[in-house]
Amino acid sequence: MKKLINDPADVVAEALKGVAAAHPDRLRVDHEQKIVYRRDAPRQGKVGLISGGGSGHEPMHAGYVGLGMLDAACCGEVFTSPVPDQMMAATTAVDGGAGVLHIVKNYTGDVMNFEMAAEMAAADSGVRVESVVTNDDVAVTDSLYTAGRRGVGVTVLLEKIVGAAAEEGRDLDAVLALAQQVNDNGRSMGMALTSCTVPAAGTPTFELADDEMELGIGIHGEPGRSTVKLAPAREIAQQLVEPVLADHDFTGAPAIVMLNGMGGTPLIELYLMYGEVAQILRKSGVEVARCLVGNYITSLEMAGCSVTVLRASDELLKLWDAPVNTTGLRWGV
Amino acid sequence: MAAISTEQAGAWLADYAQVIGENAAMLTDLDRQTGDADHGSNMDRGMKAVAALDVSSFDSPGALLKKAGMTLVSNVGGASGPLYGTFFLRFAGALDDGPDDASGLLGALRAGLEGIEQRGKAERGDKTMIDALAPAVEAFETQSGAGTSAALTAAAKAAARGRDEATDLIARKGRASYLGERSKGKQDPGATSMTLLLESAARTLGSA
Numbered sequence: 139m140k141k142l143i144n145d146p147a148d149v150v151a152e153a154l155k156g157v158a159a160a161h162p163d164r165l166r167v168d169h170e171q172k173i174v175y176r177r178d179a180p181r182q183g184k185v186g187l188i189s190g191g192g193s194g195h196e197p198m199h200a201g202y203v204g205l206g207m208l209d210a211a212c213c214g215e216v217f218t219s220p221v222p223d224q225m226m227a228a229t230t231a232v233d234g235g236a237g238v239l240h241i242v243k244n245y246t247g248d249v250m251n252f253e254m255a256a257e258m259a260a261a262d263s264g265v266r267v268e269s270v271v272t273n274d275d276v277a278v279t280d281s282l283y284t285a286g287r288r289g290v291g292v293t294v295l296l297e298k299i300v301g302a303a304a305e306e307g308r309d310l311d312a313v314l315a316l317a318q319q320v321n322d323n324g325r326s327m328g329m330a331l332t333s334c335t336v337p338a339a340g341t342p343t344f345e346l347a348d349d350e351m352e353l354g355i356g357i358h359g360e361p362g363r364s365t366v367k368l369a370p371a372r373e374i375a376q377q378l379v380e381p382v383l384a385d386h387d388f389t390g391a392p393a394i395v396m397l398n399g400m401g402g403t404p405l406i407e408l409y410l411m412y413g414e415v416a417q418i419l420r421k422s423g424v425e426v427a428r429c430l431v432g433n434y435i436t437s438l439e440m441a442g443c444s445v446t447v448l449r450a451s452d453e454l455l456k457l458w459d460a461p462v463n464t465t466g467l468r469w470g471v
Numbered sequence: 472m473a474a475i476s477t478e479q480a481g482a483w484l485a486d487y488a489q490v491i492g493e494n495a496a497m498l499t500d501l502d503r504q505t506g507d508a509d510h511g512s513n514m515d516r517g518m519k520a521v522a523a524l525d526v527s528s529f530d531s532p533g534a535l536l537k538k539a540g541m542t543l544v545s546n547v548g549g550a551s552g553p554l555y556g557t558f559f560l561r562f563a564g565a566l567d568d569g570p571d572d573a574s575g576l577l578g579a580l581r582a583g584l585e586g587i588e589q590r591g592k593a594e595r596g597d598k599t600m601i602d603a604l605a606p607a608v609e610a611f612e613t614q615s616g617a618g619t620s621a622a623l624t625a626a627a628k629a630a631a632r633g634r635d636e637a638t639d640l641i642a643r644k645g646r647a648s649y650l651g652e653r654s655k656g657k658q659d660p661g662a663t664s665m666t667l668l669l670e671s672a673a674r675t676l677g678s679a
Contacts, residue, residue, distance in 0.1 A: 216509070219550070222545070246646065247548065247550035250591070278649050285643075285646070285649070338509065339508040358507040359507055360505075361653065
């Protein structure tokens with residue numbers, strides 16, 4: 139294992155020290171609880187937005203704390219959900235009297251820890267908490283009898299759009315309904331060229347031969363649905379976009395598209411992939427109104443990418459264009 | 472009168488913490504094959520925090536085990552924190568009910584199992600820790616007339632059998648479920664750490 143670390147056990151704590159040192163103007167870090175707060179939280183009368191999850195997906199979620207997005211991010215160990223104590227503390231700290239929305243990605247651990255936190259917050263502090271669980275990953279067969287689809291790329295788009303709505307002063311019911319709408323209309327599919335190494339584990343999570351790729355990955359370095367032969371970018375783009383388009387109707391409305399890098403793929407390849415994806419979308423009658431290309435929701439140093447398509451509307455585009463000032467996304471300010 | 476003493480509960484936790492420490496790399500390696508390579512290190516972090524509790528400061532086994540459950544919830548994260556935390560919280564809450572030691576322990580084990588089923592929304596056959604715990608509770612019940620030592624030994628054996636039988640299942644819950652068919656043939660990390668917990672109970676909680 140070759141990593142820029144000191145002790146594997148200290149990776150998250152020491153990275154948060156760096157976050158605090160780099161962005162004192164925008165962020166405040168609770169090092170004890172491993173929570174990153176927006177500098178000016180709580181904002182009176184504004185719905186508080188909290189997300190969180192395992193670390194290793196940077197810039198998500200701490201990189202999306204700030205004006206127009208999250209009020210706090212709870213950081214777990216690498217690829218491990220944070221604990222209810224963190225969500226409890228963050229919920230109380232960001233409540234400005236309008237209630238708090240928990241943005242949770244659909245993984246067994248994340249859902250259970252956030253559920254326990256919401257139960258405890260309701261019992262202890264009286265803060266009104268609502269939750270949205272993202273589950274946009276079409277690689278997973280959805281069924282009542284399984285853990286269901288994973289929450290991946292749409293989480294980034296949701297945090298931006300819902301963050302703008304909360305900033306506008308919409309109430310908790312409206313913010314929750316909007317969050318649900320975004321999740322319901324977004325789909326993602328990802329692939330990996332390499333695995334990644336969890337610092338505490340020390341060796342790659344799975345093996346891939348030089349001529350293989352993993353199709354249908356999530357964001358935790360977990361193996362995907364199938365290992366297949368490596369193909370030209372044009373074919374990979376097809377393999378990613380087809381299942382997304384087959385799962386939801388994206389025609390007849392503006393779309394927001396994200397071509398996301400998994401952490402270890404250079405931008406030149408991501409742009410090449412975006413070119414392929416944009417061409418397929420155009421041929422399929424999808425009108426791309428906005429796009430993001432870059433590393434937004436990652437799996438440590440994994441090489442690969444994911445495609446997220448969101449069926450938007452004029453209202454969603456207006457919220458998308460609203461000012462945002464976080465370390466991961468910044469425009470209009 | 473509780474089915475076990477505070478000292479026995481403390482010995483159980485200390486034994487399990489040691490066993491988890493010794494098997495952390497193995498558990499993480501199982502998790503690497505079907506999940507995200509953190510089960511051993513997460514459980515080890517949690518059980519080290521539990522082992523640091525001062526057993527002598529608790530006046531009942533229920534109080535100690537409740538604190539152990541809260542400690543796991545607060546330190547582990549992932550799925551195993553809430554699941555093992557809920558197991559110990561429910562186990563502790565049910566411990567004092569029962570006319571004799573065996574029925575008291577049976578009630579506690581059953582409450583722990585129900586807690587995990589509710590929290591994890593999982594059932595037997597989903598390829599999870601329930602596939603070790605559920606047959607263990609059944610075996611304990613069948614053998615409970617023979618005293619807690621014999622019943623716990625039977626429970627530990629049943630857990631190991633359940634863990635091994637679950638290897639051939641397709642995971643329907645937890646991160647391994649994303650693998651679908653590819654989870655078949657892989658040993659489940661949660662069923663493995665649960666078996667270790669019951670083997671540890673058999674070493675420490677039994678009385679004639």
